Amino acid sequence: MCSHTNTVITREPSSSYHYAAESCADCGAHLRYLPRPSNINRRASNAKKLEQLQAVHSLSEFERGIVSVLDLGLSPDGGLKLSPRQQVEFEKLCAKHGVK
Secondary structure (H helix, E strand, O other), X not given: OOOOXXXXXXXXXXXOOOOEEEEEOOOOXXXXXXXXXXXXXXXXXXXXXXXXXXXXXXXXXXXXXXXXXXXXXXXXXXOEOOOHHHHHHHHHHHHHOOOO
16 A cells, blocks of 8 residues: 555456556555456446345245345445355345346
């Protein structure tokens, strides 16, 4: 970390695991990696679906518990980041209750 405020974003090569890097424009210190736009969109979509699921009255007690735990996972930017397995199970739960 550095004390400078100017940053620069550099797009990583398409073969890279990371999408883009943010670094200090003054000293070149690496600050963070930025998520892919597709990940940002999926996380925002997950958050909207979670909000819809919370309003479903036909959820079982177990499913309501899952939804409550997922609600705790909302990030400060309003997205819901899930592991690949969690994403599959979340999609199944949404499909079961007609949430799109």
